[in-house]
Amino acid sequence: MKAYVEWKGGMLLEGKNAEGMSTFFDSHHPEQCYGTPMEIMLQAMASCSIMDVISILEKKRKTITALHVEVDSDRSDGHPKVFTAVRLRYTLISPDAELKDLERSVELSQHSYCSASAMFQKAGCEVSWICEVKAS
Amino acid sequence: MKAYVEWKGGMLLEGKNAEGMSTFFDSHHPEQCYGTPMEIMLQAMASCSIMDVISILEKKRKTITALHVEVDSDRSDGHPKVFTAVRLRYTLISPDAELKDLERSVELSQHSYCSASAMFQKAGCEVSWICEVKAS
16 A cells, blocks of 8 residues: 655645545644644544445445544653553434444454554554434 | 545545545546545655654644655565555755754654554554655
C-alpha cells in the first residue's frame, strides 16, 4: 500500500491514497479545521472494526438502521505518547438484530479481522469494548 | 482522547474528534471518495512524523519551502492484515537546510517523538526511511 503526505503550511498536511483521495491532518491551534494524526489514527481503528461489523451483520441478513461507536482511550505520559488502552462502545439500532449478533460480529472483528485493531493490540494497547442494540 | 465514528450508509463512515472535526473513511467501490481506514492510518503515521520534523526544523531556524513524504508499505497476507514494513521517503525543499538537518529531525521523530510510528514499531512493523534535501 502506498501513501503520500504533503505539507500545506503551518501544521496542515494533506494525505493522499494511491487513487489521490485526500485526508487532511492538523495540530491544535485556534484556526484548526481537521483532526490530529493521533485522533484520526484512533478513528481509523474504530472505522476498520465498524466495516467488519457491517459486513458480518449484512451476511447475517440483519438490518442496520444506525450504527456508531464511541471511543475513549488512554495514552502514555511520556514521549512517544502511544495508546495504552482503547475502549469502544458499539451502538446498533436495528429492527431485527439481537445483542448476541452485534457481540459476535465485534468479537470476530476484534479477534480475527480488524487489521488496525490488531496493530494496536500487537503494540501492547489494551482494547476492550461493550455492545448495545436498540430496537427501531 | 475521545473519538466518535458514525455509519453514513454503504461503507461510508464519519469520524469526529472531541471538537467535532470530521474525517471520512470508505472502502473500495466505484463511487468511493475517501481513503480506507488502513490507508488513512498509514497517512496518519507519516503525518505524525512530518509534524515532528517541521517542529524540529523550525527550532533549528531552517526555512521550509516544501516538504512531502512518499510512503510504501507491506502487509501480512492473512487476516488481520497488519503492516509488516513501512518505508518513508522524506523530501525537503529548503534554501538553508542541509541533508544532516533533515536526517537528524527524522531520527528524533522516529526514535523518540512520533507516537504513531512508535505504535507501528511496537506492533512489529519494520519502519525505515530515506531523506533528501533539494535547494530552492
